[in-house]
Structures are given as structure tokens and as C-alpha cells.
Amino acid sequence: GAVVSQHPSRVICKSGTSVKIECRSLDFQATTMFWYRQFPKQSLMLMATSNEGSKATYEQGVEKDKFLINHASLTLSTLTVTSAHPEDSSFYICSAWGREKLFFGSGTQLSVL
Amino acid sequence: QKEVEQNSGPLSVPEGAIASLNCTYSDRGSQSFFWYRQYSGKSPELIMFIYSNGDKEDGRFTAQLNKASQYVSLLIRDSQPSDSATYLCAVTPPRGGYNKLIFGAGTRLAVHP
Numbered sequence: 001g002a003v004v005s006q007h008p009s010r011v012i013c014k015s016g017t018s019v020k021i022e023c024r025s026l027d028f029q030a031t032t033m034f035w036y037r038q039f040p041k042q043s044l045m046l047m048a049t050s051n052e053g054s055k056a057t058y059e060q061g062v063e064k065d066k067f068l069i070n071h072a073s074l075t076l077s078t079l080t081v082t083s084a085h086p087e088d089s090s091f092y093i094c095s096a097w098g099r100e101k102l103f104f105g106s107g108t109q110l111s112v113l
Numbered sequence: 114q115k116e117v118e119q120n121s122g123p124l125s126v127p128e129g130a131i132a133s134l135n136c137t138y139s140d141r142g143s144q145s146f147f148w149y150r151q152y153s154g155k156s157p158e159l160i161m162f163i164y165s166n167g168d169k170e171d172g173r174f175t176a177q178l179n180k181a182s183q184y185v186s187l188l189i190r191d192s193q194p195s196d197s198a199t200y201l202c203a204v205t206p207p208r209g210g211y212n213k214l215i216f217g218a219g220t221r222l223a224v225h226p
Contacts, residue, residue, distance in 0.1 A: 043218040107156040
């Protein structure tokens with residue numbers, strides 16, 4: 001079964017609103033989680049590394065004020081897309097290491113109208 | 114030069130044939146190598162991982178690693194239409210540990226009846 005749970009699977013929102021995506025490790029503790037974004041027919045692009053109890057580490061070109069990451073517990077990381085715009089429409093996927101393997105959540109398809 | 118390179122495909126094979134997917138990586142110190150399968154609109158699913166030179170078999174899948182040539186491949190025997198997907202090669206950076214994976218752009222495999 002799934003070891004990383006992601007919710008919601010799909011969200012449609014109006015431009016200017018904020019959207020929160022949750023990522024949970026189900027049967028292991030994850031001090032580090034990763035957030036990826038994927039545009040159609042393109043590869044996974046790492047956005048940021050979420051660190052439990054400390055600030056996230058963002059990849060170059062990713063706006064930290066726009067993509068807020070909170071990793072308040074060893075099993076939960078959240079990504080909030082603030083003031084979303086149509087260009088933020090994408091497939092967002094979280095992941096976490098468990099048993100020496102990187103497992104992915106089921107992904108969130110974000111559509112901003 | 115990209116850190117992880119894959120032929121984008123599509124690689125088209127008939128049902129029952131062997132599909133061979135290839136991946137090269139640039140950093141000689143890379144330590145762990147993973148193959149993920151991704152269906153359209155879904156998140157990646159781990160297929161195989163390999164750490165040591167040589168072959169590793171799991172059911173119809175065989176991963177092959179050649180660190181001297183910086184080359185990792187995935188063979189799928191008795192290919193089925195359900196194997197049609199994008200296959201992502203991923204590599205851990207040399208410093209190792211639980212760290213971000215570097216993904217290739219993926220190879221699209223099409224298995225036709």
C-alpha cells in the first residue's frame with residue numbers, strides 16, 4: 001500500500017487564491033520530504049526540500065514566498081501555493097525517503113482559472 | 114551536459130519482446146540508481162533500485178549498472194501493453210545519504226499488441 005499520502009489529488013481554484021497541499025508519511029518518520037512539480041510531458045523538477053523543525057531549502061528559481069512549506073511534524077509536510085496564478089497550474093508531487101527508497105505521494109493536479 | 118540523460122523516445126516494442134531502456138549520468142561519484150515508472154497523470158512508482166555494478170533481477174525487470182561507463186539500464190522482458198508508460202532514471206548525488214534524487218527526463222515506452 002501507499003507509504004506516502006498526498007491530499008488533495010485535484011484542486012481547481014480561482015486566480016489569486018491560496019491552495020494548501022498535504023503530504024504524510026504513513027508508516028515511517030520523515031525528517032526530510034521533497035516537493036516536485038511536473039508540467040505536461042516534462043520531467044520532475046525539484047522545488048524544495050522540506051526539513052522537519054526548520055526552514056525549507058528551495059531550489060534556484062523557486063520563490064519561497066510564493067511556495068510556503070511547513071514541516072511541523074515528522075510525518076507531515078504542507079505546501080501552500082499563495083496567490084495562485086494560471087502559470088502555477090501543474091502537477092505537484094511530494095516524496096519522502098523510507099527504507100532507503102524514495103516514495104512518492106499520489107500527486108496533486110492544480111488548475112488555476 | 115545534463116546530469117542524468119535518457120532518450121525521450123517513444124520506444125516502441127511489440128508485445129512479448131524485450132524493452133531496453135538506457136540512462137547515462139555525469140557524476141562519477143553517484144552512488145544509488147533508481148528506475149521509476151510513471152503513467153500519464155500519475156505519480157512515479159519505484160520499479161527497481163541498484164547500488165552495485167552488475168545485474169539485478171526482479172521478476173520481468175532487470176537493472177544493469179556499469180559505473181565505469183556511467184551507464185544504467187532497465188530491461189523489461191515479455192513486455193506487456195500495461196508496461197506502456199514513461200520510465201524515469203534517477204541518481205543520488207555523490208555525497209550520498211538521504212538526499213534529493215536527480216531525475217532524467219524519462220523515456221516513453223509504447224508496447225503494442
